[in-house]
Amino acid sequence: MNNNTNKPTKSKQQHNFWTHLAISLTIVGGMLATNFSSKAAESFSVEVIGNGKPVLMIPGLMSDARVWRPTAEALAGQYQLHLISIAGFAGKPAIQGELLPTVKQQLLQYIDQQQLQQPAVIGHSLGAFMAFNLASTAPDKIGTVIAVDGLPYLAPVFTRTNDTTVAMMQGQAGYLRMQYQQMTSEQLKAMTAQGLLIQATSATHQQQVLDMAAASVPKAAGQAIYELLTTDLRPKVHNITSKVLLIGASGAMANEADRRAATTLYQQQIASIANATLEFNHQARHFIMLDQPDWLTARIASALKD
Template sequence: MKPSNENNHKKQPGFWTHFAISLTIVGGMLAANFSSKAAESFSVEVIGKGKPVIMIPGLMSDASVWRPTAEALSGQYQLHLISIAGFAGKPAIDGELLPTVTQELLQYINQHHLKQPAIVGHSLGAFMAFNLASSAPEMIGTVIAVDGLPYLAPVFSRTNDTTVAMMQGQADYLRQQYQQMSPQQLSAMTAQGLFIQATSQQHQQQVLDMATRSDPKAAGQAVYELLTTDLRPVVHQIKSKVLLLGAGGALTSNADRERAKALYQQQIASIAHATLEFNEQSRHFIMLDQPAWLANQIISALQE
């Protein structure tokens, strides 16, 4: 896919290919481990006891990606592992997806009397974390965004000057393309970018399996909503601490990594208490590639 304003920018091969794929083609515990149907748009697995932490996976992923991290956290925290409708075998819903998930997650927080839960989100889930914290700043605690941003489109346009209006045509086109895909075609497309997602073949296969079981229409709707929803004008409303974690392991040079860091930093610049950290060894699924590093980052952020 090429951005509509491509000719206005010099090409930067490598980084932008990796970055775009990583953000758009994604996804024996302890006692007190149970599952529940919390809403139409998502289901929840609850693990552990303590301060509540909601963990949201990325595009075409489910709660299984969080289990390595949950094992490290469940002794201190009550973890609410989310699986979104239409992803990794979960039944899809009609109409808007991410706005529905946002609304129903806020209802879930109220219904279960979760006091300022921390939100840990990966990729699309990171976008959801920014959305929740800016929509209801009094309700949400610490935000930990794992390789995801308040607005996706700049990874295609190569500039944070990009607006929703610039991307509307691309978003419409992509949604239509996804709607016409078979599950096999969706799987084949995902397979092309697996080297960006995770380092080991085992984890790459895990990512592919989740995508293969995902609903193409739901994935297309999510991509459309990510490209047409810009949270940058509202993230300044976030009152809690924000930790944005980037993955630089698939980037090919120091210059690529510096460009990525600059783009990430610009997107959180208006948030009062925001910090950026990069893991230069990990690929997009940091929880699979660098589970100990990620768990330590989360624990440190939650304890501060």
């Protein structure tokens, strides 16, 4: 395995991977579709490019469709890509109340109203969680699932064990939501800046991640974090009947022990899915589509064809 983490100093290499990933996942998931009412789509907007078999592409926390556009453009000759941007993230207006349950419900409505036949779902981070959520809730409506560095349950990233339960995390989740509700946009930007080293390798891509976070609504980010920490999909993912590819990023991991621990944790979360595969990219950091775009596009294209 490749141990090149592109860290600036040896001391930086020793930073604990799990601490960084917790920061990453906590502070960070063509034309407009014309037949979907604005009321029904209040929790997200859609950009559609390409022609062919439908594919939904969902970004992560405080990201929007821009992270997926280059990948979508590479696939547009064979697929119809529906690029999702979630309310409250990267300059999109926020909604009141629950966020992720509303997104799930309205995405399923979108699939029905657009008459999409078992679309594949590709999600990054929070978007990967949404992909697992859609496929376990409505397995007959969802095709191939490609989850990019995201899990059915986030909390074990903090605790380093899949024994973690929602009950254990309830207090911490509530505290984080309250903290984000009181945060200004500048404070959100400053907090995001602390974790940029594990988001992406290049300064340009790190700035892209920071700009999207700076344009996000802190309250929306806090609500999403609360819901990620208090929603455990592991008891439901056995319902998934389609093929699942989970891709992890280990480029920010300091050593082989961290890579083994992450592999075990990720594998355990998808163990009950009948047709699931786990693969890691050992050079890319959390935003794999920014760090290793050609590699990721090739893996996605292969998974969609299989």
